[in-house]
Amino acid sequence: MITSFAGESKHFLDEKSRLSIPAKYRRWLTEEDAEYTFVVTKGADPCLIAYPAVEWDTFAEKLRNLSQFKKKNRAFIRTWSRNSIRLKCDKQGRILMPQRLLDFANIKKEVVIIGALNYLELWEQEMLKEHQESQIPLDDDYFEDLADIF
Amino acid sequence: MITSFAGESKHFLDEKSRLSIPAKYRRWLTEEDAEYTFVVTKGADPCLIAYPAVEWDTFAEKLRNLSQFKKKNRAFIRTWSRNSIRLKCDKQGRILMPQRLLDFANIKKEVVIIGALNYLELWEQEMLKEHQESQIPLDDDYFEDLADIF
DNA sequence: TATTATTGTGGGTAGATGTGGGGAGAAATC
DNA sequence: GATTTCTCCCCACATCTACCCACAATAATA
Numbered sequence: 001m002i003t004s005f006a007g008e009s010k011h012f013l014d015e016k017s018r019l020s021i022p023a024k025y026r027r028w029l030t031e032e033d034a035e036y037t038f039v040v041t042k043g044a045d046p047c048l049i050a051y052p053a054v055e056w057d058t059f060a061e062k063l064r065n066l067s068q069f070k071k072k073n074r075a076f077i078r079t080w081s082r083n084s085i086r087l088k089c090d091k092q093g094r095i096l097m098p099q100r101l102l103d104f105a106n107i108k109k110e111v112v113i114i115g116a117l118n119y120l121e122l123w124e125q126e127m128l129k130e131h132q133e134s135q136i137p138l139d140d141d142y143f144e145d146l147a148d149i150f
Numbered sequence: 151m152i153t154s155f156a157g158e159s160k161h162f163l164d165e166k167s168r169l170s171i172p173a174k175y176r177r178w179l180t181e182e183d184a185e186y187t188f189v190v191t192k193g194a195d196p197c198l199i200a201y202p203a204v205e206w207d208t209f210a211e212k213l214r215n216l217s218q219f220k221k222k223n224r225a226f227i228r229t230w231s232r233n234s235i236r237l238k239c240d241k242q243g244r245i246l247m248p249q250r251l252l253d254f255a256n257i258k259k260e261v262v263i264i265g266a267l268n269y270l271e272l273w274e275q276e277m278l279k280e281h282q283e284s285q286i287p288l289d290d291d292y293f294e295d296l297a298d299i300f
Numbered sequence: 301t302a303t304t305a306t307t308g309t310g311g312g313t314a315g316a317t318g319t320g321g322g323g324a325g326a327a328a329t330c
Numbered sequence: 331g332a333t334t335t336c337t338c339c340c341c342a343c344a345t346c347t348a349c350c351c352a353c354a355a356t357a358a359t360a
Contacts (some may be wrong), residue, residue, distance in 0.1 A: 004210040006189065008232040012319075015284060016337090020318055024236070088340055092318080114232045116223075117214050121228065135225055142222050162309080166347095170308055240348055243310075 003028055004113030005080065010125070015107050018094040019122070021050075025115060026093050028052075036093075038120075040101060041084040045131060048105045048122040050095075053086065053119050155265030160275070163259050167252065169258045169272075170243040171200075175265060176243050178202075186239040190251060190272075193232075195281060198272040202243075204234060206266050 007030065011020055019037070029036055029052050039056035043049045051059070063080065066073040086093040097107075106124045114121040123131075155178065161170055179186055179202050187291035193199045213230065216223040237245040247257075259273045260264070264271040273281075 003236075004207060004214070004231070006206075006210070006231045006234040006236055014320060016321085018319090023317060024224050044166060044218070044221070091340080094318090096337070116231045117210055138222055138226055142226070146226075164309060165311085168309090173307055238348095241350080244308090246347075 004117045005120060006117075007115045009113055011111050011113055013097065013107065013111060014094075017089070017099065019095045019097050019111060020092070020094045020114060021089060021120075023093060025113075025120060026089060036089040037086060038089075038095060039084050039086050040095070040097070041080070042101065042104050043121065045121075046105060046127050047124075047131075048101055048107075050087075050120040050122060052118070055062075056084070060062075153266045155270060156267075157265045159263050161261050161263055162248065163252075163257065163261060167247045168240070169238060170244045170245050170260055171270075172263060173243060174238060175263075175270060177220075186243075187236060188239075188245060189234050189236050190245070190247070191234040192251065192254050193271065195271075195293075196255060197274075198251055198257075201236075202204040202268070206234065220277065234291060239287075243296070260277050 005025055006065055007024075009022055011022070026036060029038075035053065037053040038050040039053055040050045041056075063077055066077065066126055068074060083101075085098060085101070086095075087096055102108075102142065105122060106127050107122065110123050110125050112123040112128055114123065155175055157174075159172055161172070164171055176186060183221050185203065187203035188200040189203055190198055190200045191206075210231075213227055216227065218224055233251075235248060235251070237247075239245055242287075252258075255272060255274055256277050257272065260275050262273040262278055264273065
């Protein structure tokens with residue numbers, strides 16, 4: 001069983017657009033992926049998602065089962081793939097963030113890194129705040145549904 | 151089966167924000183988790199909750215199965231995990247408390263540690279007192295409902 | 301009560317971690 | 331092929347973490 005990511009911390013992009021991945025998350029990678037590689041992609045919410053490469057590969061494997069004969073499937077796979085990029089940490093544990101992705105999440109210098117189970121979310125602080133505030137609170141129905149699972 | 155936590159005791163944060171976990175609770179950890187690791191998170195009440203890491207991991211493992219294509223699932227996972235942090239006891243049995251969490255529970259120096267079944271509650275003394283006083287007393291209806299379970 | 305063992309608290313310090321920047325080599329462009 | 335841009339190594343260093351040791355406080359035992 002892989003230990004789940006948890007926690008939140010604030011980091012800074014340096015002049016070269018490098019982002020330091022907290023050591024605790026890097027360490028959890030080593031068990032399954034000695035390469036310290038993440039796949040960073042645009043999130044469904046206005047943030048970036050960094051999957052450990054093995055997690056992303058698992059997901060990609062599932063996507064293969066989508067039929068190529070459906071136009072929407074092709075569109076989804078295309079969008080998903082082109083927005084994903086495989087990034088390896090340098091010897092100091094940093095990844096070099098492409099400008100295109102930074103722009104998407106509106107990230108300038110400050111980055112809030114949230115450990116969310118089997119992936120990391122990268123947020124610009126203000127975007128996160130706005131997103132959380134505009135979020136419709138989870139209602140009783142949601143938790144009723146959850147209760148069916150747990 | 152893990153022995154349940156029980157009891158209450160008062161401890162102090164030191165200058166380095168370290169909190170000594172009572173030996174009796176630490177001991178109960180060893181059975182299942184030789185790492186002496188807790189996951190500390192914000193409570194529903196204005197206190198902090200410390201789960202033995204194995205307890206938290208079991209729940210986290212279930213959460214992983216929630217589909218990320220549902221916005222509410224993402225929101226729930228985000229809120230759940232950003233407030234949680236994995237903390238390992240040092241060789242003297244202390245954990246280093248992040249300021250962010252201390253602020254949430256209004257903890258300065260004194261901490262009341264309450265052992266509650268499979269988790270610990272960490273309270274600032276005055277907050278606990280206020281909370282208990284403002285608490286609506288448990289009524290007969292509540293116990294009637296409980297009777298359905300026991 | 302006296303003695304011993306365990307636990308809780310304080311603080312110094314080596315090593316780990318995060319951040320910045322120079323520069324060699326690779327890759328892209330002209 | 332020459333020039334520019336980019337990537338990633340290296341080193342530097344400030345900060346943080348978690349070890350170690352010391353010893354006080356408490357509990358357990360004779």
